[in-house]
Amino acid sequence: MSNLIKYNEAFISSFQITEDQLANLTYQSVQGWDSVGHMALIAALEESFDIMMDTDDIVDFSSYEKGKAILKKYNVTI
Amino acid sequence: MLPFKLLQNKTVLITGSNRGIGKVAVEVFAMNGASIWACARKETPEIEYFLNNIAAKYGVNVRKLYFDLTNEIEIRESLKTLVTEKCKIDVLVNNAGIAHGGFLQMTPISKIKEVFEINFFSQLLIIQYVSKLMMKQKSGSIVNMASIVGLDGYPGYTAYGSSKAALIYATKTLARELAPYNVRINAIAPGLTETDMAMQMEGKAKDKMVNDSAMKRLAKPEEIANMALFLASDLSSFVNGQVMRVDGGM
Numbered sequence: 001m002s003n004l005i006k007y008n009e010a011f012i013s014s015f016q017i018t019e020d021q022l023a024n025l026t027y028q029s030v031q032g033w034d035s036v037g038h039m040a041l042i043a044a045l046e047e048s049f050d051i052m053m054d055t056d057d058i059v060d061f062s063s064y065e066k067g068k069a070i071l072k073k074y075n076v077t078i
Numbered sequence: 079m080l081p082f083k084l085l086q087n088k089t090v091l092i093t094g095s096n097r098g099i100g101k102v103a104v105e106v107f108a109m110n111g112a113s114i115w116a117c118a119r120k121e122t123p124e125i126e127y128f129l130n131n132i133a134a135k136y137g138v139n140v141r142k143l144y145f146d147l148t149n150e151i152e153i154r155e156s157l158k159t160l161v162t163e164k165c166k167i168d169v170l171v172n173n174a175g176i177a178h179g180g181f182l183q184m185t186p187i188s189k190i191k192e193v194f195e196i197n198f199f200s201q202l203l204i205i206q207y208v209s210k211l212m213m214k215q216k217s218g219s220i221v222n223m224a225s226i227v228g229l230d231g232y233p234g235y236t237a238y239g240s241s242k243a244a245l246i247y248a249t250k251t252l253a254r255e256l257a258p259y260n261v262r263i264n265a266i267a268p269g270l271t272e273t274d275m276a277m278q279m280e281g282k283a284k285d286k287m288v289n290d291s292a293m294k295r296l297a298k299p300e301e302i303a304n305m306a307l308f309l310a311s312d313l314s315s316f317v318n319g320q321v322m323r324v325d326g327g328m
Binding site: 043046047052054055 | 154158161206210213214
């Protein structure tokens with residue numbers, strides 16, 4: 001499974017959304033991406049990519065696109 | 079000694095394991111079958127000897143982590159070891175801390191910040207890292223070492239007592255945040271205990287605290303460690319978000 005598929009799947013399963021909603025997705029733009037959903041997303045990403053994100057990065061992870069840049073710091077290229 | 083081991087197959091990470099309650103807790107936990115990650119500020123021949131002796135005496139695995147609680151980078155780097163080695167931590171005992179006594183008018187704000195840095199912020203940082211491992215495991219028990227001074231007002235304890243009160247509040251809040259992941263978190267509020275920390279107290283203040291206790295004596299470190307053992311073990315599986323006073327009745 002490619003990193004992009006794993007990345008997308010983390011959002012889709014955490015927020016119960018469809019793939020066409022991903023492109024412009026930002027924090028709190030859908031009902032599922034609240035603070036609880038955010039922790040679920042981070043847990044899913046950490047599990048999928050076998051990483052442990054720093055608190056500052058968890059806080060900065062504010063959109064679908066921003067997340068891609070943050071994951072680069074952990075050697076995960078989407 | 080109990081006829082069975084309460085922490086068999088469990089791994090415990092304990093801070094401040096070089097002296098006082100922490101040192102005794104290392105032995106109580108090892109006696110109960112736990113593997114230990116023993117944390118202390120710096121490596122010394124005494125602590126190495128003590129920990130190696132505990133490992134040999136009880137036949138458990140004792141590993142060491144050295145970091146300074148005033149140094150956030152050191153804490154992060156040390157705890158990342160646990161993550162990269164994919165360690166399973168079943169129990170965290172946040173025991174390390176510093177004491178401070180002094181009336182507010184005689185206490186610089188910089189000192190209060192220092193006390194909070196060690197007794198509160200560094201504890202939260204450790205919980206952030208270790209609870210992540212526990213959340214993934216869907217199990218864990220965290221024990222925070224607070225103090226009766228964090229519950230009851232004592233003159234001269236604004237810095238220390240406030241830092242422990244903050245830790246107590248965090249314990250209660252995190253109990254709700256972590257419960258969905260089957261991670262429990264509780265605090266112990268010891269009364270004055272026979273440790274080096276207590277020996278630093280002024281005589282009058284110490285006497286007052288002893289006299290306030292129905293049992294009219296200091297706690298023994300093992301009496302506090304035994305409560306930590308209870309909270310760490312499955313015997314306390316439905317105890318969460320609590321502050322357990324171990325003070326001889328106050």
